[in-house]
Amino acid sequence: xxxxxxxxxxxxxxxxxxxxxxxxxxxxxxxxxxxxxxxxxxxxxxxxxxxxxxxxxxxxxxxxxxxxxxxxxxxxxxxxxxxxxxxxxxxxxxxxxxxxxxxxxxxxxxxxxxxxxxxxxxxxxxxxxxxxxxxxxxxxxxxxxxxxxxxxxxxxxxxxxxxxxxxxxxxxxxxxxxxxxxxxxxxxxxxxxxxxxxxxxxxxxxxxxxxxxxxxxxxxxxxxxxxxxxxxxxxxxxxxxxxxxxxxxxxxxxxxxxxxxxxxxxxxxxxxxxxxxxxxxxxxxxxxxxxxxxxxxxxxxxxxxxxxxxxxxxxxxxxxxxxxxxxx
Numbered sequence: 161x162x163x164x165x166x167x168x169x170x171x172x173x174x175x176x177x178x179x180x181x182x183x184x185x186x187x188x189x190x191x192x193x194x195x196x197x198x199x200x201x202x203x204x205x206x207x208x209x210x211x212x213x214x215x216x217x218x219x220x221x222x223x224x225x226x227x228x229x230x231x232x233x234x235x236x237x238x239x240x241x242x243x244x245x246x247x248x249x250x251x252x253x254x255x256x257x258x259x260x261x262x263x264x265x266x267x268x269x270x271x272x273x274x275x276x277x278x279x280x281x282x283x284x285x286x287x288x289x290x291x292x293x294x295x296x297x298x299x300x301x302x303x304x305x306x307x308x309x310x311x312x313x314x315x316x317x318x319x320x321x322x323x324x325x326x327x328x329x330x331x332x333x334x335x336x337x338x339x340x341x342x343x344x345x346x347x348x349x350x351x352x353x354x355x356x357x358x359x360x361x362x363x364x365x366x367x368x369x370x371x372x373x374x375x376x377x378x379x380x381x382x383x384x385x386x387x388x389x390x391x392x393x394x395x396x397x398x399x400x401x402x403x404x405x406x407x408x409x410x411x412x413x414x415x416x417x418x419x420x421x422x423x424x425x426x427x428x429x430x431x432x433x434x435x436x437x438x439x440x441x442x443x444x445x446x447x448x449x450x451x452x453x454x455x456x457x458x459x460x461x462x463x464x465x466x467x468x469x470x471x472x473x474x475x476x477x478x479x480x481x482x483x484x485x486x487x488x
Contacts, residue, residue: 191228194262210432211256211433235391257275257278260336263288277300294449304431317381320422324379329384367393371404427458461483463483
């Protein structure tokens with residue numbers, strides 16, 4: 161799979177119009193890419209394909225006028241730091257950062273190499289940019305879920321499973337999103353009559369133990385936060401929710417398509433296509449400090465009716481009517 165993916169990314173683009181190719185100088189430019197999942201994760205392949213296609217549409221051809229160096233952090237802080245330093249040492253013209261923690265690692269290695277980030281949560285609070293309108297430093301890009309989304313997830317959980325009285329948030333406590341999303345859920349939980357608690361994710365065996373322990377109580381449900389660790393362990397989390405008959409709300413569409421009950425959040429692939437436009441502008445001389453940070457433009461609600469049936473849940477017609485995708 162990995163070989164096929166790399167072949168796709170580096171393959172010939174003879175079909176692209178000669179006029180588009182002529183728009184760019186012949187000098188080889190260098191792009192570094194540090195992703196937050198693993199090299200063999202199908203989701204990473206989809207995201208990077210969107211990025212490369214976006215570059216091609218702007219006249220950049222791998223092997224002719226641009227080279228891309230890839231690294232995968234797998235949501236490991238040590239790997240992020242190591243690979244960030246490696247990429248900076250290659251002296252790229254610009255680096256694509258797969259999320260906020262990766263952006264932070266890159267900025268610790270360099271405050272001068274231009275960076276375009278994607279799917280970062282609250283980059284201002286993270287200290288990575290001065291403001292959304294005028295980032296002011298060496299980084300700009302595209303934000304992901306706001307902390308307040310946590311309240312929406314709890315609302316959806318109660319709509320699809322009204323009997324839920326206890327909810328656990330699966331989160332990464334080492335990231336700002338981990339505490340921010342939990343705080344947002346705690347704020348609205350009393351109005352829904354729900355008691356909330358965190359499940360901190362790091363190792364696989366601890367996730368399984370924590371979810372199994374939580375499931376021993378009655379009227380429980382899960383909320384999966386927007387953390388790379390949860391994405392890496394998504395198959396396990398979806399399996400545990402099914403095994404223990406826990407209604408669960410997820411942050412991204414791919415969870416629902418892989419068997420999760422319901423998901424709501426921004427499109428995770430589109431920012432990579434849009435990031436190609438910012439990379440193009442930086443390669444042509446613009447500075448990240450002058451390019452405003454952009455928010456998501458598309459949110460998706462997906463419901464898996466097969467999973468709902470397995471849990472004995474009747475999905476409200478009003479919820480189905482709002483869904484962008486219903487999986488049967």
